Amino acid sequence: MTWCVPGLERPGGSDDGRSMTGLIRRRLLAGDVLGLSELLEWLGTDVGVRANMVASVDGRAAVGGRVGALTGPADQVLLVALRGWCDVLLVGAGTIRAEGYGVIDLPEEVVAIRARRGQAPRPVLAILTGSLDLDPALPVFSEAGPGTRPWLITVAGLDRARLDPYAHILEVAAGQDGRPSVPAALQELRAAGLCRVLSEGGPTTLGHMLGQGLVDELFLTVSPVVVGGEGLRMVHIPEYQKLVELTLRDVLGAASEVFLRYSVGTAHTSPGANPV
16 A cells, blocks of 8 residues: 655655655555454454544544444444454443444354454453443343343442342442543453453543543544534544544555554554554
8 A cells, every 4th residue: 555645754665765745646445355354363462452433534423323324344344353352342331322232242253263362252341331320221231141241330339239230330430520530440451351452432432541541543434424513523522632643554445435543642563554
């Protein structure tokens, strides 16, 4: 792939030492089609915190309150691969309500790869909630059995009795806004051996995680639509005092969808991804 901008060297280095002074046209993506096993190899096995989001070209993260209109088949394959990489899927309670999450099932191919890597058949689903105001009839609870119950990460002092039969409830310190501290939640997850963390948002959760420097890599699907309006953007918190810098690591494409892989903050190179 060719994509160069001022100040960056050509991918793979430059033999003549000439600095880039302008944009170079990026040709349409070409190459081998990546299936689930190839995507899992591309993602590697490193521990860390990754976030996965989809947004329209104008930055909208939902249409009619849900993400469904923005996602396509290729985006869903990448979603499954990222879930196959992680030990725990960390999601805000608002997203659980809006998107109707249930038990996280993975294809047999991915389960087999996870087994070879020493991982459980499916990731734990951990829900951040500052109120425990979740309906036990939600699929995430009603469809779960003893081995697939979600974790609820919350703060002390709330009435746990209603949800105790349906989830493992973990109390952590509260942040300044009274919600569960995400750094404290990540510390508890790591202590439980869940060291590969994937967040699927929503926009408020992702905003706090990015702002606090908690995300190592961001995977962003750009859906080829323009939505308009004043709805949720990919990040839904007040403007950061300091910009969160990203380094582009890789680009995938399918039809008119573009999939961007960024490292967040201090640049680093992950297995399978080279700066482009």
